Structures are given as structure tokens and as C-alpha cells.
Amino acid sequence: MKRIIRKVAVLGSGIMGSRIACHFANIGVEVLLLDMVPKELLADEQAKGLTLEHPKVRNRIVDTALQNTLKSNPSAVYNKTVINKIKTGNFTDHMKDIASCDWTIEVVVENLEIKKKVYDQVEQYRKPGTLITSNTSGIPIHMMAEGRSDDFKKHFCGTHFFNPPRYLKLLEIIPTPHTDTAIVDFLMHYGDLYLGKTTVLCKDTPAFIANRVGVYSIMALLHLVEKMDLTVEEVDKFTGPALGRPKSATFRTTDVVGLDTMINVSNGLYQNAPDDEARDKFVLPEYVKHMQANNWLGDKTKQGFYKKTKDADGKSEILALDLKTLTYRKQEKVKSATLEATKPIENLAERMKVFANGKDKAGEFFRISFAGLFEYVSNRIPEISDELFRIDDAMRAGFGWELGPYEVWDAVGVAEGIAIMQQHSHQPAAWVKEMLDAGNTSFYKVENGVKKYYDIPSKSYKVIPGREAFIILDNIRSSKTVWKNAGTTLTDLGDGILNLEFHTKMNTIGGEVLTGINKAIDIAEKDFRGLVIGNDGANFSAGANVGMIFMMAVEQEWDEVNMAIKLFQNTSMRIRYSSIPVILAPHNLTLGGGCEFCLHADHVQLSAETYMGLVEFGVGLIPGGGGSKEFALRASDEFTDGQIEQNVLKDRFLTIGMAKVSTSGLEAYDLGYLQKDKFSISMNRNRLIADAKEKALELANNGYTQPVRRTDIKVLGKSGLGMVYAGANTMKSGNYISEHDQKISQKLGYVMCGGDLSAPTLVSEQYLLDLEREAFLSLCGEKKTLERIQSIITKGKPLRN
Template identity: 60%
Template sequence: MKNRKINRVAVLGSGVMGSRIALHFANIGVEVLLLDIVPKELDEKEKAAGLTLESKAVRNRIVDTALKTTLKSKPSAIYHSKVAKLVTTGNFTDDMPKIANCDWTIEVVVERLDIKKIIFDEVEKYRKPGTLITSNTSGIPMQFMTEGRSEDFRKNFCGTHFFNPPRYLRLLEIIPGPDTTKDVVDFLMHYGDLYLGKETVLCKDTPAFIANRIGVYSIISAMHTIEEMGMTVGEVDKLTGPLIGRAKSATFRTMDVVGLDTIVNVANNLYEGLPHDESRERFKLPRVVSELSERGWLGDKTKQGYFKKTKDENGKKKILELNLGTLEYGDRTKAKFKAVEVAKDIEDLKERIFKLVNFDDKAGEFLRTTFYDVFKYCSFRMPEIADDLYKIDQAVAAGFGWEMGPFQTWDILGVKDTVEKMEAAGQKPAQWVYDMLASGAETFYSAIDGKKAYYHIEKQSYEVVPGTESLVLLESLKETNVVWQNAGTTLYDIGDGVLNLEFHTKMNSIGAEVIEGLNTAITRAEEEGWKGLVIGNESQQFSAGANLAMLFMFACDQEWDEINMMIAQFQNTMMRMRYSDVPVVAATSGLALGGGCELSLHSDAIQAHTETYMGLVEVGVGLIPAGGGTKELTLRVSDRYMNGDVEFNALQEAFMNIATAKVATSAYEMKEMGFMNATSAFTLNRSRVIADAKQKVLELDAAGYTQPFKRKDIKVHGRSGIATFEAGIAGMQYGHWASEHDAKIARKVNYVMNGGDLSMPTTVSEQYLLDLEREAFLSLCGEQKTLERIQSILFKGKPLRN
């Protein structure tokens, strides 16, 4: 592979995708030049200011406005506010020569070949030979874009199709052109995986490539089924969201967010461009889609689509839902299916999907019909759009936010049984599926020596999925590498003398079974000579915190001794982690809240996926962090004190993080909030987090890991510190920033972080602060308003401010 370095990137086009792609490169520390067209006329503000078309502010207005809009977007496109400084704006007319200083130029203009060719003409004038030039096209063939271009351009040109929003959707499709060198393809695959954190999938240059070909088919085809079965918007979104491991936006909300016009354009283009597709007719727009498109009800961009935001008689925001029969808006419908009632409490996604699809009601019929349809379609796309089936799963899952791709889902339902049911439903799959079953292979995926393997159609055998050799995939270790397990955890041997403890409780909450798992893992690691322990999983969340249901039950029954014992046990386990004989590394991603945050803080290091959302959020349920969280932030602030003087600014910042339940929205913010110590690091690709955490354990062990000593030198300020913070708490209460109960909780946090009722500044031990934590926690468990907050979270899923 050619030794390329990407220090500066030029992004040509600052629309929704261009500005977000630019900011994602800035997220990883790359300097970006973002360019767009020069306005043709002044707007009213510019006229009033006396500006001319030659003014720089006017000439860069389009790109500057686009960037500012994106920086304000939610969810945020950036890891931290500081990264925006890495983006420099300009325009095509004045600043195109600057791309000569860039290592990679990415074209992200409108999806029109004639416009792209005009841009490429300009790129050819200024681009430095040998540098990368790629297009973010979602469907224009590569050969059309390279026609008439120089040899150097063609060799270094490739399609790089990001999905929106590029910070969050993990897919990056790499589509080589007719003359793209292997060196360029290899580099982009490697760079996308390791540095951009993407599921980087190599695609053939076929219409819509992989993800949109399958994803748009599944949406439009499902719309036909919805029409045929008389389903409502609410019913469909209930069945096609997190319940089956897909994005929260499900079907119709996704269409509103993406824009119906986008989906319509892709569907129409596919219908026109796929005359030999056996399911071509399913790309024809259903009646409802055509009607909404004609009316211009395109979703969020037109303020109405399948949903419409309005206000009720009291001025409160209200969301209306489209009646697919009458095309009139009304109150949102609530889906009521027996299948959902039976399956909703099944935590394991695979078990839940199996139950839902095989249930004999309308929900089961809908899922069977749509699943079998997509299974059939995917089987016939081999080898047209991909030679290997795993690429379809990778692309669709990463591009559309599915936890599992079509072939993975088919495996769950049983390939042979499902084929028989598909035949009965008139959805017979491609011949190669029958050949696979005849060869004795019963699944699309298997494991080889603990590595993920897929069925290779041509070889009729299982092969390790390329690119996964260096990963630690727990799913592939379940049959061979389980060391110990209980109802809530599994302990794996992940190789090289390292253990991994996986949680599999609901939201990976921490209860008795997880506490048992943690203690067992540490004991076995210490007594059996393992090099260390990783705590991590492959689910969406690291841990949403402690098991509130058990706490609520004890508090309602006033079982104070039980609560005291439960908290003491949690504290002792955290301290055991901190002071074990072997290094412990937390491999975090998704939510790491409350107890999940405290567990991470007591590890020797955190190996965090950049999309880790960590915080001590106990105030939201009327409590304070009592698993060592309050103690730990106090300790860390104490370590920052200079010359023996208390830095109240640092302590106040830590105090406010707890008192306001602040959550870091990226690994970068975790570092800023003091959650990541000097040994901690972050990983951009979610699939690599456990492997990187394992490597961190090996590094700590190789460096001669020694058991830490228990701290008795934590500086606290006593009464004078309490008094200082009390003024701020009172001010927040008087200013209506905090309720009376918020203030009461904040005072408990204040008391603990300043070391309690001490007459002067002094040093205390960790155990001293842990005891204060537990005492404060217990007292709040007896508060009615705390119980109301816990009840609201448990039974309504919503935080309560009281």
C-alpha cells in the first residue's frame, strides 16, 4: 500500500452531506477546506449593509451559512466545539487553487453528472498529481464520472459514499472506478475503518450500490405490503423500530427525516435502471407515496409528511399522524398487537425476533411478509451487487442503523425452515440457497477458531470474514471460549491470557448478577494467572446504570438495611476492581450512565468508542452517585490541586457535573469532564473497541502492572467549602434553575465532596468518602419526591422534575 498521509482534505459542496462530511474529518483532527458556489445576487441583509457581490462575506455566504447551520444541528455533527476551528471555508471561484495543498479532494455537489463534470474540470487544473479524488455520489456510475479525465485522475478516483449523518451512521461504501488502482482502494478501505471509524464496504459499480439498493427496496416494497394489509403509520413504526433491532425512527419517521423526495428519486431511478431485476415492479411507487410526492408533503423539510407538528389549544407541541387511507392528519395511533405484548420483555434480540415473526397475528403476518420479501431479494442480488453475502449485511446494517442484516436475521429464523415458509408464501429464494443447504451448510454464518465466518457461495465452504481477523467478536466465541457465566453475565477467554466480562441484563443494568460476575471475573483473573480483564459487550449500550427496580422495591418497603447492604456491596466491588492484582479496562460505547460510569471510573483505563455517552445522572432519579462516583470525582479534583491550595473552580466544575446530571456526548467530552485518566484512550470504530481494550490490558501487563495503593490523601475543604457552594445552590434555587428537591440533592453532593462537617481543610481516605456517599444515598431513598422520580423512570420512561 502506498504510504499516504491525510493531513488536509478539500470538500467540494457544503450542503447537508458536504458540511457534515467536512466536520467529521475535523472530528478526527484533519484540516478541512470547505468550498461552495458564489451567490448570484445579494440578499436583503447584504443590501442593507451596503455590501457588494465582490465582498468576501457575500462570496462565502452560501458555504458559511451551511456550516453554521450544521454546527447548530441536533444531534451534533461534532465531537467537541473546538474541532470546528479546523474547517476553513471558501468558494469555487476564488479558492479552488487551494486544493493543491490537500491530500484528498471529495466532491459532494448535487447529484447531476453535468455539474459534477464541471467541478472535475476545475479540480483537474489545481489538484496535485497522486492525491485522492473521490465522489460522494449515491448512484451515478463511476465510469461516467471519469470519462475524459486524465490518467492520474482516473487511477486515483473512487466513489466514497458516506451516509447521513456521517458522524453517527457507520457505513462508508467504497466504489472503485474502471481504472482505480488497488493501492487507492486498499488505502480507502483501511483509512475508513481505522481513522473514520466506519464499516467500510467494498461495492460493485451497480445502481445504488449495496445499502440503498436493498434499503430502498425494503422501504418501497414494505409500503406496498402496508397498503395491502391496511396498516397504520403508528402500527408500522411500532413494529419496524427498536423492537426488531432497527433505528428508533423506524419506517415512516425515517422517511420524514431523509425526505420523501430522496427516496422517491432513488426508487424511480432504480425502476428505470434495472430492467432485468426480477422484483423490479416492487420499486413502483405505491399510491400513498405518489400522492404525498405530488402534494409536496416530503417530511421535515416541508413541515409535513407522514407526521405533522402542530400545537394544541394550550399552545403545547403536538405531533399528528397521517391516515394512509384518507390522507388526513389526526391523533397518533397506538399499536396493539398480542405479539408485541408477548415479545416486548424479551431482552435478547434474537429470541424476540424469532417470537415476533412466528406469532400468529397481524403483526407476525406483516413481519413475515416483509422479511421473506427482503430475504428473497437479497438472495437474488448475489453476485450481482456483491460476491459475498456478508457485504450486504454490513452495508444495510451500518447504513440504515439495523443491529443485524438480512442474512443474519434469516439465520435467527432458521434457514431451512424459513425457505419452506417462503416457498409457501410465494417468495422462493435464489438457487444458491438450496445448493448451500444441499451441501450440508445450515447457516449463512459460522465460526472458525473463534473468528466470524460466512458461507462462500462459489467455494461452498465457510471463510473468515475479511477484516475481522484482528477483532474480538464475542458472538463468535460463545461456543468455544466461555469460562464462566450466570444469568446476567458471561466471562470469555478472548486470547493472549485476557478475560472479557460481558453483561446481558436489560440495558446492561447492574444488579446482583452483574456484581457476582464482576467479583468472579476478578477472582478468577487473580487466582488463575490471567493477564487482565476487559469489561465490554457488543450491544448498543455499555450500561444504563444500577437496577432501579430492585432499589425502588426496597425503598417502598423501607428496607433500609437491604439498601445499605446493596450499596455497600456495589462500593466494595468497585474498590475491588480498582485495587485488583490485574489490570481492568472498561470497553465503553453507547450509554455509560450512573453505575456504568462509576464502573468505568474505577477501571485502570477506559477504552471508549467515540460515541460513548457517559455521566453521573443519579440526580435525575433523586439520588447521588454512591457507587464511588462522588468519591472518585472528588479524588480526581484533589489530584489537580497545586501547592496544597484547593482549586475551587475544578471542584465546582465536578460538583456541577453531578448536580446537573451532565452527560458527555463523546469521548472527547468525557476527557474534558475528567472521566478519562491518562491511561485511557478512545477508538473510532465500534467493532474495534474490545480488541483495543484487550491490547490496553496487554500493554499495562507488559509494563509491569502493580496493584495500586489505597488512597488516604484526598484533600477536602470541610465547612468553608460547603458554605462556598451553598451560596451557589441557593442562587440556583432562587433563580428557579433548581427545584427544592434539586437543591436538597445538591446539598448532599456538596456535603460529600467537601468531606462533611470538618472544621478545616484536611485529607481523608476513600473509605471515608464512600461512607458519606452511602449515608447521603440512604437518606434520599426515604424522600417521597425521590420515589416519584424513580417511579417515573421505571413506569413511564421519562425523567420527572419535582
């Protein structure tokens, strides 16, 4: 049957419940969020004369929880209007309203008896055939279904979201023996397509997949700390970005999540997995017991493995816990030849080989920790999963690992990994040796652009299910490359559509990227139907290569700077005025020049998590790749009869002047970086390139026509400049901006107003581009601008001067 989710009920408004509710609202689903009725009045409620029967009191728990969630940083919602889709209530008065919901998600406290009482109510009001799932992380799913009706059992399973649900991509789906397979298939698909999740099918085993492996990894590391005499700083340095893990690494992440959370899961695993061969690893080391006893649980108690304090001068500093003395001290610098050797290596799999062969403490740490992890994950099949790829998926999506355990093992080499294991008294499961004996040397391989995994029962390689809708550039690049240079690769996506990806550091835009874009459009116009500009990197683009601009400006090579900016502008215009559709596919950081390219695209297919902005003010410049021109053009298009045009221009001006960056793809539209009917959002970033390709095909199939360059842009001249100058002077007088900020503001205003024209005038895009380039060049000659650029290059921090 066709199943449509229009309305979802979330039962329980704690941290997880409220955030799950917000994420469903993010995708446009109506949400009913319910919680308990308070048993006592608060002092302020008594002072107002309210009673326990007053609606505000009865909904106090749920309303307070939701408001607290909305204050969280980073935000749980895409923009402020999302909250309008959430209606709050309580179990007593509003449980009957779940009859109108297509899916009921239980997120109450981790207590089986309490959950069963909630399900008793759900059974009274739930409409037969609707979904009912639990977000539990610690209670076996089948136990919650006991005693329920056949229809309840058929439509019930676990849906374990990871916190925070908006940002962590893992959604574990845990069916019971009674769950209809069609329900499981629906949830796997819905989670992927609509919620943007990596959906992982799990068995109903303790802690499921991600927490089973992830908490083992953390606990094994906590024990290894003592064995190797490691410091907090060393562990976080060894297990951070260099290893393809989040910047918060291990101990900082534990502080953020809460040491008590990790302890609870670990204790649960010790109790509920008696046959686990590594069960002793779930016993807390003595120093962790000491932290627990002292309530050093991390950020929630103001201290954990780290403690934020102030020095004698009142300056904030973060101290680290000395694990031997259990006192806090200043952080120590970590030096490692192995880490230094990994720095120039962009390819993470290649970096793993360097770690595995390291001769210092970092190399030894890698070998010991991964020897145990390789053994552990090989023994978890078929206990927690029949397929190895699900373990990797869970660890990447739930714990932020760029490579899952089996992918790391492949990178080191399966046979080499076994040799490391044996050196440290570990052995792989029998099936791994059988795989090697049969001549299969890796857990994964790519054939004809398709990634396959080793299937243990059939002893053959199979296509990873659910990936049919994805285009993974790493899988097709070697066989589908059409052209490349030092900073870009042009790949044939099939059906007449090309993709150009950047692969400079942070995907910054320099001469090689600009050349690549122009070459890609040349090739597409000659032999193809459309072009996508997108990549699988951590970020779409951090903007222009300011280091190159800085060097040329310091050397006063003004002709070269002028040519570079003109090439940038011409490339933006080429994106807009090519004879084939050009689709931009941004994700994560999309700043400066990356944003400017998006402003000129025929369509922007962006990830829901896109942080887009024109941030040039931070380095003492204005957008110089067509961004200032484009915002003047868009302001002109927004002018209407009877409107105060200066106010429209002011809004556009302030977006650039305040360097506003969207906190989501949806907010990028609110800020004016995207245009109505010219953008679409991909909830699942894995689908981004494929979705962009489909949009390029759609435009091509609908008879794409090359646009005509604009000559009808209304600029306000002196009437607009007066507003800009007056505003900048007021801000400077109030000490809100510096003298240099004032100068940059005046330069930007001059461009967006079309210069000091005596009256509003219609001008061309090229006229504005010439003003933009002139203003950009003049700012490059300013000492304070160069100081700002130097600060970004050398310290990675903006300078206010």
C-alpha cells in the same frame, strides 16, 4: 507506498459536504471546505456596503452551510474545538489550495455535467498521486471518470457516506475498472480504522448496495400497506425495535430523511435498473403520489406520515396519516399477540422465529415482507455483490438493522424461509437451493470462534475478510467461557486477558453484576494478566438497578440498602486497587454506576460514541458507588498554589449537580469523567474489545503495579460548604431548582467538602466513601426521592418535584 492523510479537501458544503468535513475534523484531520461564490448580494450585505468581491461575501455560501451544520442536533462534531480544524473557501479563489491536500472528496449537486466541470478544476491543481473520490449516490462512478487523466482514474473511486456521517456507520467504496486495487484496499482500511466505518466494497450498479436493497424494502412495504390494509402505526410498530430496527422504524424515518429523498432514489432505480425483476415495486403507490403533490414530505415540510400539532388545550400532539382517507387523525394503539410474545425474548434471532410463526397480522406481515426480501437479495448476487455478507453489512450499517437479510433468513432457517417464500409466490435464486442440496444449511457459521460466510463460487465457507482485528464476543462465548452467573459472563480473550460482559436489561448493575465483577477480578488475579469489562450490547450500562433500591427503601430495609451501596463502593475500589490492570470499554449510554466504574479503571478504552455521565440527581440521589468521592479526589488533585480552590470544587460539583452527560467520548474528557493519559478512543466500535485487550496487555507487559490507596485528599470543609450552600440557596430563591434539589445539592456538597470540618484537611478515600454512603442512605429515605425513582421505573421519565 505508505499513504498518510493529513489534510482533506471537501468540495461542496451542503448538508453532506459540511457533515463529512466535520467528521474528518473529528478524527483530527485538517479540512479545506469549499463551495461556489455567490452571484448576488443579500439585502443585509448591501446595507453594510459590501460588494461581491468582499471575502465574507465570496465565502458566504460555505460559511453559512458550515454554521448551519454546527447547529444541527444531534451534533456533527465531538466537541466545540473540532471546528478549528476546518478552513473554508470558495472554488474560484481557493481551488488551488487542494494541491496541499492528500484526499479530495467531491460532494456537489447530483448532476454529471456540474461534476465534470468541478473535475476540470481539480485536474488543474490536484497533486498527482493524491486521492480523488465522489460521494455520489445516484450517478455511475465510471461515467464521472470518463475523459480524465490516467493518474486521476487510477486514484479515483466512489466513497458513499451515509447521512449523518458521524452516526451512520456505512461507507460504500465503489471502484471503477481503472481504480488501482491498492487505493481500494487503503480506503477500505482507512474507513474502518480511522473513520470508524463499516466499509463495504460495492459494484458500480444503480444505488450500489444499501440503497438498492433498503429502498426496495421500503417500497415493497409501501405497496404491502395497501394490500394488507395496514395503518401507519401498525407498520412502525412491526418494523421498529421488536424487529431489530431503529425506534423511528419505517414511516417516522421517512419523515426525518424526507419523502422526496426516498422518491428520488426510487425513481432513479426504476429508470436505471430496467432488468430488475422487482422493478414494479419502485413505482409510487397512489397515496405516496398524493403526498408528493401536496408537499407532505416529512419534517422539512412540517407534515408527512405524521404531523405535529396542538390540541384544544394547546398541548402538542402527533397525529398519524390515515392512508385510506389521506387525512390526519389521532394515533391508535397497536395490539398484537405476536409482538407481546417477542417482548421477553432478548435474543433477536430467536425473536425472528416467533415473528415467522405469528398467527396475527404482525406474523403475516413478517412472512409476506421477508418472502419478497429473501428473493430480492438472493437475486442481487452477483449483480451488486459477489459475497452475501456485504449485503448484510450494508443494511446493518446504513439502515440500522441489527440483523441483515441473510442473518434474518438464517434465524428463521434457510429451508423454512424458502417454504414461506413459496407460500407467497416467491422463489430463491438457484444458488440457494444448490447450497442446501450440497448439505450446507446456513449462510453463516462460526468455527473456532471465527465467523464464516458461504462463498457461492467455491461452494464452501470462508472467513469474512477484514474482521481479523475484531473480537466479537458472540463468536467466542460458547467455547471460551471461564465463569458466568445470571447477569454476567467471563470470557477468555487469549494472551492472559479476560473479558467480563453484562447481560442484564439495559446492562443495569445489580447484585449479580457486582458479584460478577468481583469474581472476575478474583480469577484474573489468580490465573491471568488482566481484565477487560466490556460488552457488545446496545449500551454499556444504563447505571444501577434503581428498582432494587426502590423496593428495599419502600420496605425500609436500611441494613440491606447500606450493604448494597457498600458492595457497590467496594467493587469500584476493587476495580482500582486490584493487582492486575482493569480496563473499561464503554460505548453508547454509560450512566450512573457504569460511569463510576469507568472513573476507577486503570484505563478507559471507549467508543467515540460514548454518552457518559453521573445522572443520579435525576432520581433524587447522589452518586453512591464512589463517584462523589472520586470527584472530590480529582478536585483535590487539581488544586494548585495561588488558585481559588472553591472554583475548582465548584466545577466538579456542577458536573454532578447538573447531571451532565457527554455527547461524545471526547466530551467525556472535557467534563472530567476521563483523565489525561488514562483513556483512548476507538473510532470503530467493532474494534473496541480488541483495543481494550491490547491496552490491558500493554499495561501488564510494562510491569503493572497495584496502586496504593489514597489518604492525601484535600477537602475544604466549611469554606467549601459555604459556597455550596450559598449557591443552592440562590438557585432555589430564583426558582431554578426545587426544595428537594436544594437538599440533594447540600448532601453532595457535604460529601465533596469532607463534612463541616473547621479547616481544609487531608482525608482518606474511605472517609469520603463513608460520607457518600451515609448521604445516599439518607436520601433513599426521602419521600420525594422515592417519587422520582418511581417515575423513572413506571414512566421512564424524570420527575421534578
